[in-house]
Amino acid sequence: MFVMPRVLPSSFFRRSVLAVAPDLLGKFLVRRVGGETLSVMITEVEAYDGPHDKACHASRGKTPRNAVMFGPSGRWYAYFVYGMHWMLNIVTGEKDYPAAVLIRTAGEFTGPAKLTKALRIDRVLNGKPAGKKSGLWIEDRGVKVLPNQMRRTPRIGVAYAGIWAKKHYRFVLSKPKERNT
DNA sequence: ACGATGATGAAC
DNA sequence: TTCATCATCGTA
Secondary structure (H helix, E strand, C coil), X not given: CCCCCEECCHXXXXXXXXXXXXXXXXXXXXXXXXXXEEEEEEEEEEEEECCCCCCCHHHHCCCCCCHHHHCCCCEEEXXXXXXXXXXXXXXXXXXXXXXXXXXXXXXXXXXHHHHXXXXXXXXXXXXXXXXXXXXXXXXXXXXXXXXXXXXXXXXCCCHHHCHHHHCXXXXXXXXXXXXXX
């Protein structure tokens, strides 16, 4: 059955980050830049949940870098880290509640820095709404992901975050051979 | 296991 | 103004 591609609206993101994150698995990240369009299926994400989450940038209050997370949902939060890499997040939840989903892996691009490099994502996207106008958006193409087709694990690279490092806020789509199809 | 590489935020 | 840290990756 063919399902017309649907661009996810901001209302999709105006929910708990722990609800949005698993719902992004199987969705398509679409990048239109320089006359080219590339779309890749999202297979790994992480949730960063509010001011109390010590792994979340917002846990130390609002700053110039993380300000976008305090704004409306459905906008890109792109930031520079380790002196060379860009990370791509989508803001979730109500305005003034800082939360976002980090998109770690999509299509053939393994790892959040390799993904942003391949899709030419940098500071230009930060704060822009996800949508065709910004050249970067997410589509629902009808792929259904059941709970038994995903794994939950602790987040990567946040060992400093105490009990928050142990929470299973990372969601990974199972490999095709492990999938129920 | 570690260095690359520079922005960020907190301390001074 | 300095300094430690960092939601990573490639090489060893």
